[in-house]
Amino acid sequence: MKKILTIAGSDCSGGAGIQADIKTITTHRMYAMSVITALTAQNTIGVSGIMEVDADFVAMQMDAVFSDIYPDAVKIGMVANSDIIKIIAKKLVQYNAKNIVVDPVMVSTSGSRLLGEEAVTALREELLPIAALITPNIPETKMLCGIEPTSEEEMEQAAKKIFTQVYQNNGRDGAVLVKGGHLIDSAVDVLRDQSVTYVYHGYKIDNQNTHGTGCTLSSAIACNLANGLNVYESVKYAKKYINLALQAKMNLGAGSGPLNHMAANTWISKEILD
Numbered sequence: 559m560k561k562i563l564t565i566a567g568s569d570c571s572g573g574a575g576i577q578a579d580i581k582t583i584t585t586h587r588m589y590a591m592s593v594i595t596a597l598t599a600q601n602t603i604g605v606s607g608i609m610e611v612d613a614d615f616v617a618m619q620m621d622a623v624f625s626d627i628y629p630d631a632v633k634i635g636m637v638a639n640s641d642i643i644k645i646i647a648k649k650l651v652q653y654n655a656k657n658i659v660v661d662p663v664m665v666s667t668s669g670s671r672l673l674g675e676e677a678v679t680a681l682r683e684e685l686l687p688i689a690a691l692i693t694p695n696i697p698e699t700k701m702l703c704g705i706e707p708t709s710e711e712e713m714e715q716a717a718k719k720i721f722t723q724v725y726q727n728n729g730r731d732g733a734v735l736v737k738g739g740h741l742i743d744s745a746v747d748v749l750r751d752q753s754v755t756y757v758y759h760g761y762k763i764d765n766q767n768t769h770g771t772g773c774t775l776s777s778a779i780a781c782n783l784a785n786g787l788n789v790y791e792s793v794k795y796a797k798k799y800i801n802l803a804l805q806a807k808m809n810l811g812a813g814s815g816p817l818n819h820m821a822a823n824t825w826i827s828k829e830i831l832d
């Protein structure tokens with residue numbers, strides 16, 4: 559049994575954050591563990607409150623997990639502030655954590671800030687370089703490199719620029735996935751590693767219930783890495799998971815509703831596990 563740790567914020571409505579991650583990991587038939595960085599009061603319409611966890615208590619949670627059940631992969635989502643980022647980075651290095659995927663969550667789809675403005679530098683300098691893969695969406699890509707891509711070519715330029723800043727300039731290895739879910743007419747994603755650019759030509763599924771797609775994608779990638787797939791294949795199968803979960807068209811809540819993980823289950827069990 560593979561063990562996956564998610565370090566993220568709680569979404570009480572169950573669509574994003576820790577809850578989306580645990581559903582994704584469980585659907586992959588793996589064992590899910592969680593280190594919670596913040597509680598959010600939110601639903602499909604928006605975020606009404608955030609309570610950040612003390613950085614010391616984040617450290618206690620990480621010690622409790624790593625000293626007992628060592629994870630095969632770690633997914634990181636909402637990290638709230640720079641103190642939490644610094645302690646997470648320190649503990650991941652201390653425990654020599656493997657297969658780290660960072661979704662650099664900054665602003666919710668509904669427009670609320672989930673990362674303090676002061677924390678972007680700590681995220682860029684301390685957490686991103688130790689990840690095997692980082693998965694910025696279009697607005698996060700702009701925050702990281704100044705380019706707000708509107709086409710596949712601009713996504714390639716941005717992915718290359720972020721790779722250079724985060725990995726090459728720090729003498730580290732890793733990969734960048736610029737996600738195109740916010741593009742109007744396609745759901746193309748672009749992966750950049752040390753030498754190659756891969757383009758995933760996704761078509762846009764007609765479903766406005768996309769709350770938690772980024773959380774789900776990064777958790778599915780972490781599961782696939784834990785299963786021994788390389789980064790390119792891990793992203794490929796994670797996108798298939800998202801497509802199935804979106805195609806099932808569950809419609810909960812008055813706003814942008816959650817994904818249907820039960821629908822993704824069929825494909826995962828047939829293609830990956832059997």
Ligand SMILES: Nc1ncnc2c1ncn2[C@@H]1O[C@H](COP(=O)(O)OP(=O)(O)OP(=O)(O)O)[C@@H](O)[C@H]1O
Pocket residue numbers: 574666667694695696737738739740745746747760761762763764765768769770771772773774775797800801804
């Ligand atoms: N309507 C859609 N049809 C197909 N794939 C989609 C759709 N919307 C998003 N995706 C895919 O979902 C994944 C997440 O992309 P997105 O850019 O939405 O991330 P995000 O903004 O971090 O997600 P979140 O909504 O959780 O914040 C990507 O692989 C993207 O291509």
Ligand SMILES: Cc1ncc(COP(=O)(O)O)c(N)n1
Pocket residue numbers: 566567568569574575576598600635636663665666667668672768769770771772773
């Ligand atoms: C706790 C938490 N983590 C991440 C997101 C981003 O997801 P989305 O962009 O779909 O709102 C969120 N809303 N809440």
